[in-house]
Amino acid sequence: MRYPLLSTLAILSPILTSAQDVSYDYIVVGSGPGGGPLAADLARAGYSTLLIEAGSDEGDNPTYADIANFNEAANDETTRWDFWVKHSDDPDRDLQFAHTTWDTGEGTFYVGLDPPEGAKLLGIQYPRAAVLGGCAMHNAGVCALPAEGDWDVIVERTGDESWSAGNMRRYFKQIEKNQYAPAGEEAHGYDGWLATSTADSSWAQNDTQPGTRILKKLAELTGQDPADVANLVNRDLNDGDPNADETSSFYSMVTHADTQGKRSSPNNYIRATLADEANHPLTLQLQTLVTRVLFDNTTINSTTPGVLPRAIGVEVLEGASLYRADPKHTPDTPPPPTKQIFARREVIISGGTFNSPQLLKLSGIGPSSELAQFSIPLIKHLPGVGENLGDNYEGSLLALGASPFPNGLTTLLFRTPNAPTAKRNIYTWCGAFSFEGFWPGFPTDHGPTQYTCALVLMAPKSQRGTVRLVSGDARDRPEINFRFFEEKGEEDLGELVAAANILREAIAAVGEPVAPFVEQHPCAGGNTTSGNDSSSCTDESQASYFKLQAYSHHATSTCAIGGDDDPMAVLDSRFRVRGVEGLRVVDASVFPVVPGAFPSCPTMMLSAKAAETILEDAEKGNTRRRR
Template sequence: MRYRLLPALVASSALRASAAPSASSDSAETYDYIVVGSGPGGGPLAAELARAGYSTLLIEAGGDEGDNPTYAEIPWFNEAANDELTRWDFWVKHSDDPEQDLKFAHTTWDTGDGTFYVGLDPPEHAKLLGIQYPRAAVLGGCAMHNAGVCSMPADDDWNIIVNKTGDTSWDAKNMRKYLMQIERNEYLPPGAPGHGYDGWLATSIQDSSWARNDSLPDPDEAADLVNRDLLELDDKADETSSFYSMVTHADARGMRASPNNYIRATLADPAGYPLTVKLHTLATRVLFDPATVGVDGVVPRAIGVEVMEGPSLYKADPKHVKGTKGPLKQFHAKREVIVSGGAFNSPQLLKLSGIGPRDELAKFNITLVKHLPGVGENLGDNYEGSILAMGSAPVETGLITLLFRTPNAPNKKRNIYTWCGAFSFEGFWPGFPTYHGPTQYSCAMVHLAPKSQAGSVRLVSADPQDKPEINFRFFEHGGKEDLAELVSAANILREAINAAGEPVAPLVEKHPCPGGKDEKCTDEAQAEFFKLQAYSHHATSTCAIGGDDDEMAVLDSKFRVRGVAGLRVVDASAFPVVPGAFPSCPTMMLSVKAAEDIIAEAKKQE
C-alpha cells in the first residue's frame, strides 16, 4: 500500500540557517513557573498555576488548532491522527529482534518518491521506517487527536504509588476527587455520586437508541446494559464484567473537550490570569544554575529552559525541512521548571539536560547533572489487537463496550476492555484505518495491566531535533501469560460474534483466524498472531514515580525529579504502571493533583 507524503513546507531564510546562534540569558523573560508541553499533563497544570496567581509560561512545539473542525469535532479523530498539520511520526520497535518486527503487517517504508509503502513486500531501495506511533504537536497535545475515550484506572493502578512511596494522597478513593473537579458531566442527572458538573472537561456518551430495536430479544434490557456508566463509583467495579456506555471527553454535540479548551478559557478570562503561551517553540534543554552543577554536596537547581523558535523544527514532524534550525532563546523560572512532554519527549529532554543514565549521557558528551538510571526506562503500554470479520450484510448497531475478565486472568480483576461495531482498527500506519467494506465488523481489545514494562526511550544524539530510539520490547516479561489472556479474550469475542443471526450471519473472520477457528487456528497460532501484530498507543512510565529505595525511580510522589531542585515531570511518564485502558483522563487527573501539590508547597514558602 502506498500513501502520499505531504510536500515539505518552504522554510524562511531565517529558518534555513545552518547553525543556530548561541542563546543569550541577557534580559531573558522570567516567570514563576515554566511548563514544557500543553497536553493532558502540562496543559491543565499551567492553567491551574496561572489561576492561582502565579506567572506561568506554557511552551508548545506545535500550533493551536482548537477552531479546526478536524480536531474540534470528535468524529474526525482518525483524520486528526493522520493529519500532517500536527502529527509527529515516531517509528518504534516492538522488540530487539529486527526480523520479528519486520513481520508486523503494517511496517512502513519511505519509498523515496514522496510516498510511504505499508506492508511486508517493499519496493527495491525503500528505506525502512518502522512501526508508526503518531503523537500530536498541538495546543492540547494528544488529547486533540485521540478518540476521546475517558475511563478510570483500576484502583490498584493508583494505590501502587501509595505502596511505593507511602504517600496516601494517591489512594484511589482520594484520586476520584480530581475527576469530579475537572468533569462537566452531560450524560447523568445532577448529583450522581463520583461525578462533577462544574469542571472544564465535558463528558458524554453516544446515542444508544439503537439498543431499543424491537428486533432484539429484550430491547429494554439491552439498552440498560449499554447505558451502564463506565465511570461509575463502585468499590467492586474492577471485578465487574459488564457492558458499559463508552464515555468520551466531548460534549453532547460531539465537540471535543481537552486541555486546549481550558488553556484558551484561562487566556480569555476577564480576570487576566498571568498565563503566557509560546507556540511553535521547541524546548532544547533545561537550564541549571552553574554554581550548583558538579559541586560536591550541592543539589543542582533548575532555573529555566532553552528553546528553539519556529515551526516544524522537530524531526518527527513530517513537514520538517532537513537542516532547518531556529533561533535559540532562554526563559527563566523563579520557582520551578515542569516538564510535560509525554512518555517519549520528557525523558529525552531530561537526558539532553544532563539528567539520566550516566553511561548514556557520556556516549553523547552531555555534561552529567544527575545520574538517574530510570530516565527513559520502564516504558509500558497496553497491548491492543482485534478480531475482524466480514458479515453477510451490514451490522445495524452502534458501538458496544464491554469490560470483562478472561478465565485465565491472574486475579479477580477484569483484564480486557473491548468495543465492538462496524469499523476496523488494526493499528497505526500512514493513512490508517483500512476500510474493508460496509459489512466489516470488529471487536477491538485493550489488554489491562500488562505484565511487561521493559521498553525504553534512548538518545541517538545530543541534537534536540533528533527523535530518540523507542523500543517497547513487547512481551519481554510475562509474555506467555499476556498472550494467553489475549487469546482467551479473542475466543470469547469470536463466540459472541458468531452468535449473530440473519441477515448478518454468517460472518467470515479475517484475523486472527482467517475463515474462522479450525484445526489450523489453534490457541498457539493465535498467540503467535498477537505476538507479531499487537500494537499500542498509550505509552507511559518513562519517568516513573517510585520510593526512596528504588534506584530506578525518577520522581518522588510530588512529581519532583530526584536529586534535583526546582524541576518536576507531570505527564503520563510519571505513572509507575500503565493506568487502566486509556490514559488521557487519568493524566488530566494527575495534572490537577500536581497543581494542588505545587501550589500548596508554594504557599508554604511564601
C-alpha cells in the same frame, strides 16, 4: 485543509513573540493532558506561567474540534509527529508486523511486507500530536478511569496516601463537567472544565436487531443477565462502584466531548484561561522546541552539603516543524539561534512519555553512561530515566458480514477465565468500524460489511521498554523499543487469545441477514457463524498472530514515580525529579504502571493533583512573590 496559525491565535492573549531575557514564576513544557491544565491552574492561582508548545493551535479546526474526526486528526500532517518504534530486539520479528512502514524516496510511504526496491525501512508508526492540547486533540476521546489498584501502586511504592484511589476520585470530580449523569451523582463533577458525554444506546432495546443478539450472547459468556442487556449497555463507565474492578459488565462509552460532539480537551481550558476577564498571568508560546533545561552554575558546582543543582529555565528554538518527527520538517536546514527563558520558581516538563525522558537526558539527567556517549555533561545520574516504558497490548477480531451491520457501538469490560487475578483484564468495543493499529493513512476501509471487536489487554505484565537517545541533538527522535511480551509474555498472549475466543463465540450469534461473518483475523478465512476449523484457528496460532501483530498507543512510565529505596525511581510522589531542585515532570510518563485502558483522563487527574501539590509547596514559607 490546513488552517493558518494566525487565525487561531487571534483570540489568545498574551502571546510571547521573543523569549530573550524573559522570566516567569513557572515554565511548563508541553500542553497535553498533563502540562496544559497544570499551566492554566497555576496561572489561575496568580502565578505568572509560561506554557511552551512545539506545535500550533488547531482548536478551531473541525478536524480536531469535532471528535468524530479523530482518525483524520491522527493522520493530519498539520500536527502529526511520527515516531518509528520497535516492538522487540528481533528485527526479523518486527519485519513481520503487517503495517511496517517504509519511505519510498518518492514522497510517499509503503506500508506492508513487500517493499519496493530501494525503500528505506522506517519501522512501526506511533503518531503523537504536536498541538495545543497534545494527544487529547487527536485521540478517540475515551474517558475511562483506571482500576483502583493502579493508583494504589503509587501509595505502596512511596507511602504517600494522597495517591489513594479514593482521593484521586476527588480530582476527577474537580475537572469533570458531566453532561450525561443525573445532577448530584456523588461519583461525578459538574462544574469542571472537562465535558464528558455518552453515545445513544437505544438500539439495544430492539430484541430483533443483530447487535442485540451479539449483546445477549456476550452477556451469557461474561456472567451478565441476557434479558437485561438494554439496561446494562447504559451503565456508567465511571460510576464509582467499589466492586467495578472485579465486575464484568457492558457500559456506555464515556468520551471527553460535549453532547454536540465537540471535543473537550486541555485546549479549551487553556484558551478559556487566556480569554478570561480576570486576566490570569498565563503566557502561551507556540511553535517552540525546548532543547534543554538550564541549571544554576553555582548549585551545579557547589560543594556545600545538601545543595542540589537547581533548574532555573530552559533553552529553546523558535520556529515551526523543528523536530525531525514532524513530517513537515525540512532536512539539512540549520536551526535558528537558541534563546533562554528563566523561571523564578520551577520548570515543569510535560512533553509526554517519549519526549520528557529525552529532554531530561539532553539536560544532563539520566543514565550516566548514556549521557557520556553523547558528551552531555552530567547533572544527576538517574538510571530510570527512559526505562520502564509500558503500554497496553491491543488487537482486534475483524470479520466481514453478508450485509452491513446496522447497530451502534458495544462497550464491554470483562475478565477472561485465565486472568491472573479476580480483576477484569479486557476492555473491548465492537461495531461496524475498522481499527487495526496505526500506519500512515490508517485505518483500512474493508467495506460496508466490516465488523470489529477491538480489545485492550489491561495491566500488561511487561514494562521492559526503553526510550534512548540517538544523539545530543534535541531535534532528533529518540530510539523507542517497547520490547513486547519480554516478561511473562505467554501469560499476556494467553489472555488475548481467551478474549478473542469469547468475542468470536458471541458474534457467531449475529444471525441473518448479517451472517455469515467471515473472519479476517486473528483466524483468517474462518466462518465465525458456523465455527472455525480447529486445525487453522488454534490457541497457538492466535497467540502467534497477536505476538507479531499486537499494537499500542497508550505509552507511559518512562519517568516513573517511586520510593526512596528504588534506584530506578525518577520522581518522588510530589512529581519532583530526584537529586535536583526546581524541576518536576507532570504527564503520563510518571505512572509506575499503565493506568487502566486509556491514560488520557487519568493524566488530566494527576495534572490537577500536581497543581494542588505545587501550589502547596509554593505557599510553604516561600518568600518569592507572585505577580
